[in-house]
Structures are given as structure tokens and as C-alpha cells.
Amino acid sequence: MIEVCGLKKYFQTGGMFGKKFIKAVDGVDFEIEKGESLGLVGESGCGKTTVGRLILRLVEPTQGKVIIDGTNLFELSKKDLRKMRKKMQIIFQNPDASLDPRMRIGDCIAEPLKLYKVVNKKKMNDKIMQLIETVGLNPEHVNRYPHELSGGQNQRAVIARILAINPEFIVADEPTSALDVNVQAQILHIIRNVNEKFGLTCLFISHDLEVIKIMTDRVAVMYLGKLVEIGKTDQIFNGTKHPYTKALLSAIPVVDPDVKRKRIILKGDMPNPINPPSGCRFHTRCQYSEKICEIEEPVLIGNGHKVACHLR
Amino acid sequence: MTFLSIQNLNVHFHTEDGAVRAVNGIDLDIEEGEKLGLIGETGCGKTVLGMAILRLLSENTTIKGRILYKGKDLLTMSDREIRRIRGKEIAMIFQNPLSSMNPVLTVGTQVAEPVELHQHLKKQDAMQKVIEMIKSVKIPSPHERAKEYPHEFSGGMRQRAMIAMGLICMPSLIIADEPTTGLDVTIQAQIVELMSEMLRDSGTSMLLITHDLAVAAELCDYIAMMYPGEIVEYASIRDLFKDPKHPYTMGFLDSLPGRGLKPIAGLSPSLINLPVGCKFHPRCSFATKRCKNNRPELIEVGKKHYVRCFLYD
Amino acid sequence: MSFYLELTKNKPAMIGVMIILFLALIAIFAPYIAPYDPLELNLEERLLPPGTDHLMGTDNLGRDVLSRVLTGTRVSLSMSAAVVTIILILGITIGTIAGYFGGVVDDIIMRVVDVLLAFPGIILALVIAGLLGPSLTNVMIALGAIWWVGYSRIIRGSVLSIKEKEFVEAARAMGCSDTYIVIRHILPNVLSPVIVLATLDMGHIILSIAALSFLGLGAQPPVPEWGTMLNEGRPFMESASHLMIFPGLMIMIAVLAFNFVGDGLRDALDPRMREVTIK
Numbered sequence: 001m002i003e004v005c006g007l008k009k010y011f012q013t014g015g016m017f018g019k020k021f022i023k024a025v026d027g028v029d030f031e032i033e034k035g036e037s038l039g040l041v042g043e044s045g046c047g048k049t050t051v052g053r054l055i056l057r058l059v060e061p062t063q064g065k066v067i068i069d070g071t072n073l074f075e076l077s078k079k080d081l082r083k084m085r086k087k088m089q090i091i092f093q094n095p096d097a098s099l100d101p102r103m104r105i106g107d108c109i110a111e112p113l114k115l116y117k118v119v120n121k122k123k124m125n126d127k128i129m130q131l132i133e134t135v136g137l138n139p140e141h142v143n144r145y146p147h148e149l150s151g152g153q154n155q156r157a158v159i160a161r162i163l164a165i166n167p168e169f170i171v172a173d174e175p176t177s178a179l180d181v182n183v184q185a186q187i188l189h190i191i192r193n194v195n196e197k198f199g200l201t202c203l204f205i206s207h208d209l210e211v212i213k214i215m216t217d218r219v220a221v222m223y224l225g226k227l228v229e230i231g232k233t234d235q236i237f238n239g240t241k242h243p244y245t246k247a248l249l250s251a252i253p254v255v256d257p258d259v260k261r262k263r264i265i266l267k268g269d270m271p272n273p274i275n276p277p278s279g280c281r282f283h284t285r286c287q288y289s290e291k292i293c294e295i296e297e298p299v300l301i302g303n304g305h306k307v308a309c310h311l312r
Numbered sequence: 313m314t315f316l317s318i319q320n321l322n323v324h325f326h327t328e329d330g331a332v333r334a335v336n337g338i339d340l341d342i343e344e345g346e347k348l349g350l351i352g353e354t355g356c357g358k359t360v361l362g363m364a365i366l367r368l369l370s371e372n373t374t375i376k377g378r379i380l381y382k383g384k385d386l387l388t389m390s391d392r393e394i395r396r397i398r399g400k401e402i403a404m405i406f407q408n409p410l411s412s413m414n415p416v417l418t419v420g421t422q423v424a425e426p427v428e429l430h431q432h433l434k435k436q437d438a439m440q441k442v443i444e445m446i447k448s449v450k451i452p453s454p455h456e457r458a459k460e461y462p463h464e465f466s467g468g469m470r471q472r473a474m475i476a477m478g479l480i481c482m483p484s485l486i487i488a489d490e491p492t493t494g495l496d497v498t499i500q501a502q503i504v505e506l507m508s509e510m511l512r513d514s515g516t517s518m519l520l521i522t523h524d525l526a527v528a529a530e531l532c533d534y535i536a537m538m539y540p541g542e543i544v545e546y547a548s549i550r551d552l553f554k555d556p557k558h559p560y561t562m563g564f565l566d567s568l569p570g571r572g573l574k575p576i577a578g579l580s581p582s583l584i585n586l587p588v589g590c591k592f593h594p595r596c597s598f599a600t601k602r603c604k605n606n607r608p609e610l611i612e613v614g615k616k617h618y619v620r621c622f623l624y625d
Numbered sequence: 626m627s628f629y630l631e632l633t634k635n636k637p638a639m640i641g642v643m644i645i646l647f648l649a650l651i652a653i654f655a656p657y658i659a660p661y662d663p664l665e666l667n668l669e670e671r672l673l674p675p676g677t678d679h680l681m682g683t684d685n686l687g688r689d690v691l692s693r694v695l696t697g698t699r700v701s702l703s704m705s706a707a708v709v710t711i712i713l714i715l716g717i718t719i720g721t722i723a724g725y726f727g728g729v730v731d732d733i734i735m736r737v738v739d740v741l742l743a744f745p746g747i748i749l750a751l752v753i754a755g756l757l758g759p760s761l762t763n764v765m766i767a768l769g770a771i772w773w774v775g776y777s778r779i780i781r782g783s784v785l786s787i788k789e790k791e792f793v794e795a796a797r798a799m800g801c802s803d804t805y806i807v808i809r810h811i812l813p814n815v816l817s818p819v820i821v822l823a824t825l826d827m828g829h830i831i832l833s834i835a836a837l838s839f840l841g842l843g844a845q846p847p848v849p850e851w852g853t854m855l856n857e858g859r860p861f862m863e864s865a866s867h868l869m870i871f872p873g874l875m876i877m878i879a880v881l882a883f884n885f886v887g888d889g890l891r892d893a894l895d896p897r898m899r900e901v902t903i904k
Contacts, residue, residue: 043496043497043498043499044467044496150579152579153579180353180354180523180580181353181523181525181564181567181568182353182563182564182567182575182576182580183353183575183579184567184569185567185569185573185574185575185576186575188569188573189573189575207496207497208497208569209497210568210569210570211569213569214569214573247498248497248498250501251497251498251500251501252497252526253500253501253504253524253526253527253529253530254526254529254570255525255526255529255553255565255568255570256529256553257529257549257550257553257554263501263505265498265501265502265505266498266502268452269466269468269469269499270466270496
């Protein structure tokens, strides 16, 4: 259903003297099947949030295509783009900032209903109540302001609002990172139920691997603007082929005191995206790095389970 | 004599909307060299507890109870006495290093502050110690880095700098408030390894305040589960994981992604409007009439394993 | 919104509100309350000190000062309100356009703003009023033409920061048009500081109109405007000081009232915002 080809986004920085480019996304290709949930994992600075914005054209690309149901998103006129927007929605990370602080929750949810004339005025209230129930809010929340509700409740309101217009594709950008563990569980359940019930296609962006494991069918791992591995969730978690993914997985803290895990500690910090390392971007921190890794950039190859590494 | 003994601590804030009862009758002990993890969700009062120990809370709070450090009550000490303890004997590592550090002072100056204050060293000697400390928290090129400003450091490095600041005077007790929250997974791993190493080598005691049970599991010997205002379970990390007794603990473990992501229904109560009786009863599947009306006491259910629940009383 | 409740706790602000209401009532009912016709000459009763017949005395043409002061309230308040309205409309519109669309549009607008701000306001107003010819309308135009600049800067700043907030991005993702987003989402969130500023500026504008009139550029005699009255009373500063004292007092009271309310609004807004973020 969704095809991303050669997607690039460079942010310009630096003043009059010496323009520099932050290569946030530097050539990314992947596909998402209809009804599928693809996870996009990586640490801060890897570009996953930018990919999420690009795929909805909330940000203009430097290069590349995003093809949704046969149409290239970036070739649409402003008017057609707005029509397209009805099909695709996004859940942001910070629920308190995602809602207009001056609008009541009920009005927030009514907004898309009015904009797209989904229901007439008489049925508006019923539809809002229906949505409220789907996400587990109470009727009295409709009259409250966002700052009067908790983060979890606000995120539910955000989901209700998105569902109002029956989208086909949603991007969930770290939807629970700002929430407590228990609330996280509640919200993730709602997202999963909603995805199943309405057959939604989903791009689930997160840095939390355990969440990704549960919420996705396939996973793509990003590092410094590029995809390093992509495959079925099962394949990635139980049979990863890329050293970075291995390190990521080993870094997840585990509660079970009996599990003695050998942690792979990466050296140093993430390199600067203005000047990514030559060859394979990960080579500066990779424990298996060899000469070829410094010189030549590996390509994402494979059948179903793809990896970008010279030492596969 | 217990190293740190918190006895029947109550901390209430007075606000326009009512009294915020952040800490209600908490008893907690930390032995010398022991590492205790204080686990709870946002708004349960755990940070308040941590700050209360060093008397860092603002004026409009009512604090009752005792906090005995090596036998002396921290709450009744004079300002001068408590200042001598802060940073030197008991140090705090705050969360969110970017806002916890002064943006206009170099990192070196800030790490030097505790030493200059407590050990009255001259600038050069202090800097010497600072460089050593920065080296031991594994920040590369310590000489150059010390002259940089906090915003020039990455998140992980800032956290290391905070740890350096906390440990430089070699305190006997470290209070670490969410030291890994907000950091990337791989950086978190680095910080956890670092803290584990440093604490092991120096034998410092630690009170780790966090909502991340997994991080606490790696760094601590004992865990205290906090539910708005009170401790509901206290056990070794093994006992807590293998044999959780309190329904909240069980629910908490089940809600972790690694355990199936089963949420506990409902929301944590606000500290202004705490329920009567057992604070957890509105969400507890085992709640009885007794739970609604009476507050359970903390009772021993195993070796150094305590629960606050009528299921065991 | 509930922050207005906060305002009621601020005593000086509430006193200010009452004074303003009182002045507004005077302005509305001036013709009915004034004991005499403010324009009526009575050359036999010139320069009388305050007494039982004329509570504030009479001026050099025998006109009742009290009546003139009361009518002057109407002139001063309504003119100031008109100027503030012009300023707000211009400032908000231009500031929002600059902030929301950015780029070249923003650059051009901001350069114009910078140039205008470089001139001392009153001097510029003097020049414009002087060029257009002395009259109250021209003073209004002059003040309106230069005062909007500061507002546009503030609004632009607020718009810039609100524009980046997630709820605006969410609105865009929802498919809302730019116009809709500006009116429905951005404006309600940037107006608060501007309301405070406008309230405080009412005082300044009253003063400016009075000053310009005092200098002879604004209200022309025989219109009873406080500033003009001050000017007319100047030659009699020592012999019949009441001619300057009463209009002067009125200016002071009005300006003070608006200052109190403005400060109160600002205080009510700030802690409210702080309170909202600490959860």
C-alpha cells in the first residue's frame, strides 16, 4: 500500500559562511503492506521521526518518493493533498502538546468531524460519544480542557480524534514514550485494538524495542539516516544480522534477576549527522569493523529479511 | 545502627486546591553499602521523598517524622549542619541534566563546586580532582571537556558529568533521581554499567528513584514499591520478581512490555484526593470491604520482605 | 476563563476596573450629567475659583470646567479606544502574516517594522499630525500609524513559537487550511499577552493624545479635551491653577486605572500559565 523510495531530507544549517547540511534522512527505501504494522526503530538522531513526518508530507523532502495506493504524495497539489490527508493521520509523542490548550476535548474531537462533514449536526454528539467510548474515556471528559486531564487521557482523546475520519494509515510517533509504564500499556492496547478492528496500516516509530516487539509485524532499524536492517519482527528479535541491532537488543534492561545477559557496550556517541562517517556509518562504533567497512557503504540486501552489512 | 533510617515520614504541601499528601507515614531503612531502588509512577511522591532527605523542599511544606543518618536526625539539624552533609556525605544526582546544570558555567567549574565547598581545596588542586573524576566517568579528553559548557555535551555525557559531580566528594550515600530517563537505550546501558562499576568499587550506598524497574533491577539489591504516598512492598530484587505479593506489584510487573503489556485498570489517585482505606483498593481485583475502610500496615511475609496488604493479614 | 477570577483577587486592579467603569459611565452620560453646556461662553463669570455654583470653577471664557472635564472624558476615552482598536487590528494582522508565512514576506515586514521602531514615537506622531494638519482625527491616524509596530513584533514572536507546537502540526495533518489554522488555533493562543499590553497602552495613548493636544496638534478649541484644556490653562498656571489641575488630575486617574488593570492582568496571566504546566 505504501512505498517509500530513495527518501532524503537534508536540513540546512550554518549561517552565511559555510552552509552545512544535517543529513537527517539519507536514502531510505521500504514498503508497508495494507493492514500491516511496520516498526521503525532507532535512537535519537537516527532520523526516524523525520521519516514519520515525511511519509505524511508534513515536511517537504529533499529527494525521493512516497507512493500511497499508486499516487506519489509529493506530486499532489495542495488541494489534492488536503483530500489525501483524510486517509492518513499521526499520533504524536507528547499528548499534552497535541491538543489545542484552548479547546475542550469534545471540540477537539468534533473538529475533524466538522471539517470533513462526516456527520450532520444532529448526529455529531452521538458520534463523539461513540468515539469517546472506543478509546475508554468518560462522557464528562468531553467538557474538560487538556490541562485538566492526564497524559494518558489526552492521548486517548488524540486517538479518538484520529478515528473520527476513518483513516486508512496512521503513523504513531513514540505515542507512549512520555507516559508511565502502566498508562503505556493501556494506550498500546487501544492502538492495537483499533488497528485490528479497522484494519489500519501503521508505521510505529519508537526507540523502545520491547514495545516494538509487541506492536509490529515487521521492523526496520535506522542508524544515522539510513536503514540498516529490515525484516519480520520475529526475524529481527531472534535472528538479527546487523551488529547495531544486536547491540540495541542487548542493551534492553531486563527485570528478571536470573537472566544473565552479555551486554554489548558500544564505544562512544552517535556521530554528527552533518558529517557521517565514510563507508558504513556504523563502522566507528562496530566491534566487527574491517577495512572494507571504512571505505564502502553497504547496501540493504536480502530476501524478506534485509541487512546492510559487509559481514553478513 | 542503620545507616539511613526514615521513620514515619510525612510530607504535605499546602496548595490552593488542597493539601498534597506526597508522603504518608513512610518507614525505610538503608544499610551501609546497600543499594535501594524506589520504584513508582509519576506523581507518587518518590522525588519528594528523595528531596526531603536532604531538606531540599520549599518552605510551604509540612514535614513530620525522623530521618536518621548515622544516628542523627537530618530534619532537626541546623542549616549549617545540613549544608555540610549535602554534597559531601549525601549527594544527589538529579534527573534531566540539561536543566539541572547551570548553562553559563563550564562543566569543569560545576564538577569542582562540591570539592571546593567541602574540602576547601585551592583551584588547581580542585581541578586536578575534577579531571580525575571526569576520567573515571569515562568522558574522553577530560582536559578539553572540562572547559566546555553543558549544552556542548551529549545527553549521555551530561549524565556522566552529573554522576561525577555527585561522587567527587566520595559521599557515603547517593540519591539518584531518574538518572537514565530520557537517554537512548544504548547510552542507558553505558550509564547503568558505569554506575554499577563505580558503586561497587567505592562501596557507596544508593537510593535510586525511578519508574524503570529494569534499571533498578540491575543496580539495586532491594526494591521498595511506592504507590501514592506510601510503600506497598519491600523486598530483594529476586523476591520481588519471583514472588511479588502486593497486587500493585503484580500488576506493575504484568504491565511491562516484556511480560505481555497487561495494564492495571484505572488511574493512580491524585495526591490531593487519596482514597480512604487501602490506597490501591479501587483498582484491586482482590479488594474486600475491609480494604475499603482500613489502611493495612506493613507486615513481614518473608526474610526482609514486607507487604502492605490485607491479603496477608 | 478562570484567570479573570484570579484578577479579582488583585486589589489595585479591581480599583482600576471600577474607576474605568466609572469613567465609561461618565463618558456615556456626560451630556446628561454636566451641569452646564461645556461650550457655553459666559464672559461675566470668567476665571472663577471652584465654588458652589461651579464645582471646578470656570475658565478664561467663563465655561464651566466641570462640564468640560466630564465631556472631555467622552472625547479622551473614545478616541483612545479607537486608536487602540486600529493598533490591535493592524498589529495582529501584520504580525500574524509575518509570523505564519515567514520567508520573504516576514523579512520585508520586519524591516519596515525595524525602521518605524527606530524613530521615537511621539516625534513621528508629531510629524505626521503636523503634516496632516491639526485635528483630533489626524492625531488618531498618526498614533495608529506608528503604534501598531510594537504589537506586530510581539504577535509575530508568539505566532512563531505556537506555529511549531504539535497541536498546530496535528491540525495541518488533519487537512486544515492555513487560514483555518491561523484563526482557530493560533490566534486564540497568542492573544493573551496582547490584551495585557493593550490595556497598559490605553494609558499611554490617553497621555499621547493629551500631549499632542497640549502641543496644539490634536483637539482644537473649543473641543473640551483634557490635553487641550491643559494647554488653554497654561497662561493662567499661577493665577488660576485650577484650570490645569482638574484636567491634569483626570488624565492621571485614567492612566493610573489602566496601569493597575494592565499589571493585574499580567500577574493573573503569568502564574496561571505556570500553574498549568506544573502537574
